[in-house]
Amino acid sequence: MNDRLSAQYWLHEKELTAYSSDAVRDRRRRAMELFEAKGFPSQRDEDWKYSSLKPVLSPHYALNSPCAALEDEHLEYADIKRFLVNELDAYRVVFLNGRYTSWLSDTTHQGFDVCTLSSAWKKYPETIERYFAQLTEDLGPLAQLNTALAWDGIYVVVPDNVVVDRPIQLLSFTSGSEPRAIQVRNLVVLGVNSQVEIIERHQSLSDQPTWTNSVDEAYLAEGAQLRWVKLQHDGPLASMTQHTRIQQDRSSRSQVHTISTGGRFIRNNLDIVLNGPGAEARMLGLTLGKGKQLVDHHTLVDHRAPNCISHENYKGIYDEGSKGVFNGRIYVHREAQKTDAYQQNANLVLHKTAEVNAKPQLEIFADDVRCSHGCTVGQLDEDALFYLRARGxxxxxxxxxxxxxxxxxxxxxxxxxxxxxxxxxxxxxxxxxxxxxxx
Amino acid sequence: MLEIRELYASIGEKEILRGVNLTVKPGEVHAIMGPNGSGKSTLSSVIAGREEYQVTSGDVLWDGKSILELAPEERAHLGLFLGFQYPVEIPGVSVSNFVKTALNAVRAARGEEALDASSMLKKMREALQLLEMDKGFLSRSLNEGFSGGEKKRNEIFQMAMLEPRLAILDETDSGLDIDALRIVAQGVNGLRSAKASFVVITHYQRLLDYIIPDVVHVLLNGRIVKVGDKSLAYALEERGYDWIKKEVE
Missing domain, CATH: 1.10.10 (Arc Repressor Mutant, subunit A)
Known part of the structure; x- marks a missing residue:
């Protein structure tokens, strides 16, 4: 698999970097070289102790050109209707097997850009050079793989003081008669005091194994506000690995919901870097596991500036056979005085074959901070259950x-x-x- | 309507009920009194269908049919209500949605349609009034942060909404001040009718000043050892349980 992915890059590097500066091409190359050197993480890596990528990597995925559309691809509105929040008036950016499908989408360049990365390579090379892969250099091999091979995803750039009037629905579908592995790359750049909201969903439409490897980079300037709902409700053969990294300047605010209710294997990394004083981050997660599902959440809040607030609340309900991992890291730098960091992770384990591994990790180097965390693993309250049943x-x-x-x-x-x-x-x-x- | 015959029940290895007999007819109010550990709460739990208790022999009949094989919710659908001694706190579920869900579940089980929103609201208002409760109460999380008195009033509020044929009130009077006691009693009395029956389980005669029982039973060591009218309750209040214990021995 490693060699095939490596070949996929070197074979298609020209296409992937056709519109990019040398600097951007070098970032992709470096990323591929890092991936080649390190390979996929194994359970020997502390960060992957409880989650084996084996089932994700075992299918023989079709690895075509990341940039060209496939012949057997087609999607009609009727195919995707039920995956939309229909009542919601939203911009819509739809991808199929990692490629933009314009006829199902509703994008804009009026006042701000809600469009695709595939068009931005050519249209906005300066912005790309300024932001692409600047937050992801130090991340693990999966993110590096994505940096090398990514072609499409949403491109959202909002100027200062602009509030994007409608939420953005990002829908990424996989289909076809062969196993598919795709890269999704999203870039979000928010100007001073701007606001945007994203609703993201990945969905497999095929009866074949699929693997989506996704990376998000989001830059929030002073006072910017980002809300992001990630809905992971995919089918039983779909795997998802995702790394989201959000960098926040002074007084900006982010809110990320990760709702993981479906899919075979999910690994989420969510990093928030609080770079400016007074920035706030809210991270919420709900996981419902059942059957052979594995859902692994790794979160990081990097408090680098004073007076920032981070609030994290992850809930998990694990039924028969499922497995959950929560690793919540909070790092408070020496400069980050008056940090207010809160982390809560509560889990219900409904069956003896279900399993949760939870690990809060607080590293605090400032002395005037308020940091608290709580972690629980329990069962449904039998007294409460009887109370409800006794009422009919x-x-x-x-x-x-x-x-x-x-x-x-x-x-x-x-x-x-x-x-x-x-x-x-x-x-x-x-x-x-x-x-x-x-x- | 309710008939308990020679009921034996235990929890784990411990036998708690040792041959209880009790018959409640429509419209009657029965009081069950007894000292701590006599089996009062076990009796109410067994009737309501709590699964931790094993019935080792005897039977509980509802309109002549055994209900021992029925799930707690099926017993509720028949019209049985248990007012809990310790109502459970359930954060995240509001009083109004809980009661709405419960009432519609009971109606559905009886083949009745769900109550429409305005009838539901009207019914809730009436029940609140009966219990001198504020309507802000409806939007609070079920029993969460409620005072002892509020929890017990909430039980009676639910009873008023569900209109059971038989209500068992398990120490509804414990922990209540005199005003709360009066309001709770008022709630119960407001629901008394020729069809509705009550089993009031209590330590003290106090509640029975407000809810006048037709029959008073004394439960001791898992058996009903004495049956009388309300004067028995006064005798117990005055003289305690020791004289009965001696009498039994």
């Missing part, structure tokens, strides 16, 4: 009600009623109840 609520609904109540605060801050309703529906479906419970 059937056991499956009673269980679902308690689980939804447990999960609810990880969905806090999602303000669109239609998105909220959609998420609740997906969650209820995953919990196996048809319920119209609004809690």
């Amino acid at each position: 609520i059937r056991e499956p609904e009673a269980r679902a009600m308690l689980m939804l109540a447990f999960a609810e605060d990880a969905l806090a801050g999602i303000d669109h009623p239609s998105l909220n309703a959609k998420l609740h529906k997906l969650i209820a479906g995953k919990l196996g109840v048809d319920l119209t419970l609004d809690l």
